[in-house]
Amino acid sequence: MMNRLNNLATLQIDSSRKISFIFRGKRYYGLEGDTIATALYSNGIRIFARSLKYHRPRGLYSLDGECSNTCMEVDGIPNVRCENTLLKDAMEIKEQNVKGSLENDKMSVIDKMDWMMPAGFYYNTMHKPAKIWPIAMKQIRKVAGLGTLSPDFKMTGKYDEIFPTTDVCVIGGGPAGMSAALSAAGKGLRVILLESRPVLGGFFEYRLKEYKEGQSFHERARELAAQVEEAENIRVFTHASMIGAYNNNLITGFQIGRESDCFDERYIEIRAQSVIVATGCIERPLLFENNERPGIMQTGCALRMAHTYGLLPGKEAVFSIGHDLGLETAISLYDLGLKISCVADIRREGQDSELVAQLRERNIELLKGSVATMAHGAKQVNKVTIATVNGTASQDYNCDLLVASAGLTPVTSAITVVRGRLKYDDHTGYFLPDQMPEKMHATGRVLGLDNALAIESSGRLAGLQAAFDCKACSIAEIGEAENELEKLPGPTQGTKLVIAPVKGRKSFICFDEDTTIKNINQAIDKGFDVPELIKRFTSAGTGPGQGGIPGHNLPLYVAQYQKLPSISIRSTTVRPPIVPTLLSTYAGTNHAMFKRTPMDEMQREDGGVFRNIGVWQRARYFSNDFSCKAEIENVRSNVGILDGSTLGKFRISGPDAVKALERVFVSDMSKIKEGRVKYSAMCNDDGCVIDDGIIVKQGENDFYFTTSTGRAGSTIEWIRYHTRYDGWDFHMVNLTDSMGVINLSGPNARKVLEKIVDIDISNEAFGFSEYREFKIKDTISVRAMRLGFVGELSYELHVPSSYMKSVWLMLNEAGKEFNIRNFGVEAQNVLRMEKCHIILGQESEQRTNLLDVGLGFLWDRNKPKAKTVGAVALRQAESDQTRLKLVGFKMENSGRAPRDGSLIVDEKVRGYICTARDSFTLKEGVGMALVEGDLTKIGTRLEIYEDECGDDRIYGKVVQMPLYDPEGTRMKM
Amino acid sequence: MALTITCPICGKRNGYEFKFGGEERGPRPDEKDLTPEAWCDYVHMNNCVAGVQKEWWFHRDGCGSWFTIHRDTTTNFEVEKAEAEK
Structure with a gap:
């Protein structure tokens, strides 16, 4: 393990707490606060991945997941961006998309065959003849791609979701975002602040440069963060990225949980009155030959490696930068012990004079108007060629670290998804928000601002503008804030250089998709003239980094190659999710929730076999005999008890x-x-x-x-x-949940009920189809009905849910001498089927009307004034002969009953079986079916086709309904 | 869900809470002399306006009332009544 720097105020690691993890089967150690990538880096790992197509070695380049350079398989999940995934205890980490090892990938020979693979070569070559494609595709898939997911992989973890509502949503927790949140909260508004890194502070957080007399940028960041965290009406989500924005100011994002959180990841859907985008800047990659060799990293990455993680990223470095932050980084890292061969600055002038003076004090060579043109070294950079920007003179420098960056570029994806319009700005060389939609504001570095005070001031202005949207701030206050901002320095001039003076055969504009400058030239030469089309043809910017690396350079380069004026430079469109998100995060919490009846627990104790039925879990069987013979026979000959509380x-x-x-x-x-x-x-x-x-x-x-x-x-x-x-x-x-239902059915039902009620329930006093209200033990109000769903003497007792168990126990106690027993939903299904009582959805489907199932007698035609729902259509359907009608049937020759849903056929389909069972009561296979009109006559033979029966048919015969107890004497006794 | 709906009782709420009830078509026609075609038009035929339409919503996860709003079907924004009736 490398020695860590200590005594830096900015460190986010806790050197006293070691975390062990497994990499390629071997145990390694990192520190608490490390990302997986920094922990690996501290253990000397420099090659993190092999590229998608050419299997080129790739190393740590940025720390915010802008490219797939550090994608690895972590705990079975492929394509985890290790550079911004925090290290956790016992993580198992593996490389992906390599044959052999990261250091010696047998497929890396493909890198030498790039001349065979111009842009779009699959589309151009693999279709002549067409049958090549399936063969070629298999081979390509073996070689190219990112990680693979094992087919038996099971996703684990806790996923959550929240849907907060707020007045103002601020995206980005840097100085501008925090200032905006504080000024909006100061107006009494509720604010939600999203920060994608684990800590607030943005680009102030990791810098030790002086912010003002006696205070560093880091201290200023902590000061603002403390104010934000203290403010009662600001809710902060750290390690939370925005992923999309929709109508009515709906912002979606996701948050990665800390060890102490009750979730691993959670989906966040924020409804805000007003939205502020303060996403700041990332770096614009520098294009030169081999610009993605391990050992090359961006300035912010190099500085954060040292200041945040205590890791000096190399021993001897060359800098090729185009911005003052690059100079600042060189000075900071030099002071921490890094040897610096030279600093090449793209700019000929315009450097901060104080930084230049500090470089001179340290004897660091500053080459103005120079740029790296080529990195040397097979697997890791060992030498860099620095040339003048126009390519006239060049010199080589030995190094093991090249800090490279063409300049900065605002993170515009959030602005694009909230439907703000971007415009290329000639002064800064940035895409800046041109027009923001209503109640959306941009602030800070995304506006091109550079000066620290101006960034904070613009944040305060945006906070007030959002407050104005919420009617909590006056126009005059906004005017004051605008004046304050105007007095501060505006955007500084940015570098325009897109590519070092090279041909670009190995200059990668997109790391994820292995797209080179040469590929872009080929696409343009083929006639793809706008970035949007070139992106699709070359797939530049379509990888896991979502355009983080090529997003800015692609339109700039296309315009330069085509010699277009800068006014016509257009960026490509970004769509949600702007950050790769796990599907399990979108899925959120477990939604498989079911209601349980008051009798649930007792029925489970009684051996109930439960099934999900709609929103409920119900006891379907009470034994492992799923034909329910014992349950059915007990109801027919004795007495059974059923929980019907779901009614x-x-x-x-x-x-x-x-x-x-x-x-x-x-x-x-x-x-x-x-x-x-x-x-x-x-x-x-x-x-x-x-x-x-x-x-x-x-x-x-x-x-x-x-x-x-x-x-x-x-x-x-x-x-x-x-x-x-x-x-x-x-x-x-x-009253569905507040009332339970007990169905007591069977010839002995009255004898059981009599024992627990005080009223006369003889057939004369409480006859069939009658309703009574009474109390049991002077306490429990019961609504009792005499119904005959199962075709036997039957009482349906509607009891307050809280008394259900009591009544149930009383009935069971009273029924003990008759051997009362439970029956479940399946037994009830068979019992009522024998009686030809329908269950809607079983004996009917979407198109089945009231007349088809033989319930026409319920319809009272003499109430047109009531405008009964369905009456008009029923009148029209009355004479329709083409409809399927419900019939009862028996199987021929005592055959078995067909499966539910089997078809009734002759030359064509004529109907289908609704429910059919081998009836224990009737001792034959019976059922109900929906059939065409001419098959409904009693005695008609039905030809039944079961799934996979081939040429074999079974036959049934239409019979009179009901099948059981046609006179209905049993339910009326 | 990006859509928000203003319930006359509960105020502006997330669209997830509501169930759509179709275009506004007026009360049920008298059944006397009603032709099958006219009935079919009333029940099934939609105007599918590209623009502002008056429509029914049910506050399922709220107060449980049916009410109408005006919505611009091209933007999915609810619009003020006055604007809708222009």
């Missing part, structure tokens, strides 16, 4: 309640008598039946009704929708 339950009351019921139910509701149960159905406007349930009258204009489990969630919405123009006076309450 939709509603109360509707008010002067117009009857009208509302008549609008949605097909029956006449004015005739409902107290003490009776009314069965009815709901249709949609096409007459298709969507729901059935019972309605009881509880009092004057006061009704209680049920819906099927699946419709419970949308019933109130449905009724309100279909009465939305009427202005009727009624109220609805959804």
